[in-house]
Amino acid sequence: MLRLFFLGESGVGKTHFARALHQASERANEAFIDVNCSAIPESLFESEMFGYEPGSFTGASKKGKTGLIELADQGTLFLDEIGEIPLSMQSKLLKVIQDKEVIRIGGVRPKKVDFRLITSTNQNLSEMIKHGSFRQDLFYRLSVISITIPPLRERKEDIAMLAYYYLQKFNEKYRMRKSLHPATIDKLIHYHWPGNVRELQNMMERLVITSETNIIHPDNLPSDIQMDRTQKTDSLLLKNMKGKTLREAMEEVEILWLRRAVKQCKTTYEMAEFLGISQSNVVRKLKKYRIKLKPYQHL
Known part of the structure; x- marks a missing residue:
């Protein structure tokens, strides 16, 4: 069971990449089951994913139901937003991955399944593991091959x-x-x-x-x-400078550049080179605007 794990911001096209991998694989003629984990209510998650036997609970169909995992047999199962899987269901998914078999709700006989598993998320699963909302062992099982999809x-x-x-x-x-x-x-x-x-x-x-x-x-x-970025920046600057004199506006720009220099440079000499002015001028302006150097910086 090949397992791929896509990381990336929302909307970068993780589903498109998953579908393209499926279509380019030897499983292309089999099912591609696309599951948005965040769209399934927690109360329905187990029955949707694992299916159920006839009459296994109140309101269950008399014919039973095939779960999404079973439907992906011989094909590809894509679990989008994997971080939204309820914690109570994560252990069951881990068992399916480990044993390559699934048991329906109300059932006793496991069914063998073989599918390519692709998962994705825009969340920091490492942080979720620290807070106990995502299983570490499941994370390691999922991230056999991790691929980060850059933003557009x-x-x-x-x-x-x-x-x-x-x-x-x-x-x-x-x-x-x-x-x-x-x-x-x-x-x-x-x-x-x-x-x-x-x-x-x-x-x-x-x-x-x-x-x-x-x-x-x-x-x-x-x-x-x-409107390009330069126009947006100019528009924003003009909006922020509204009602100010030219001197006041120029002082605000100077403060902005000085703070940027303090953030990026280690010494006032580096700041001078960054700003295109003399070192003595940098020191004078820092004192004028009362901008303090960081503890590790020096004149």
């Missing part, structure tokens, strides 16, 4: 490719013939994408539906994407 802002080369992929997908879905202007692609590449791939996907669907022309221009984009 660190994968600039993927942005255009993903934008065209979703453009084609939603053109087909809504029977449109939209295309992206080169300047629009440039804006997308320079945006920081806090919502990662999921944000890009949702935005492309909205653009395909709402843009009035077949060519999607930069002015069709949300204002946050239209």
Whole structure:
């Protein structure tokens, strides 16, 4: 039973990576069972994952139910948001991984299962282990091969490719013939994408539906994407400086840069080089604004 563990921020595309691995494997013709662990109520988790025998509890179907683990037999089981699995269920999942068999609720005969297990999370499981909300032995069982998926802002080369992929997908879905202007692609590449791939996907669907022309221009984009980082910074600075004199505004900028220098440099000589001014000027300004050096720093 091959086990892979994806780490990454919410929306980076962990499900897409899991599905791509399944489709490229020898199990591609078998089931891919995608389970969002955070979406299953704790009271239903055991019956959904392990299934149950007929009449095993009040309200149970007379035919019984096949659990998601059984459905993944010979295929791939993808457990997204693994950190949300109830602590009481973690030991049962660990046993399935160890013994490669599952027992339904109300059942006595174990059934052998063989599946590729892929899990993912955006949580710090090491911290959860320290606080007793995640089993350490399960963590070690899951993380045989750990892969960290970088956020989209660190994968600039993927942005255009993903934008065209979703453009084609939603053109087909809504029977449109939209295309992206080169300047629009440039804006997308320079945006920081806090919502990662999921944000890009949702935005492309909205653009395909709402843009009035077949060519999607930069002015069709949300204002946050239209405005580059320099413009945002300038806008924020002007907003913060509103009602202040030029001298007051310049002093605030000086304080900001001096504090940054104190944070990054070890001596006032290094600060001088960082700021592009003389060392004596650095010392004078530190005294003027009453900015203290850290204990390990010196003049």
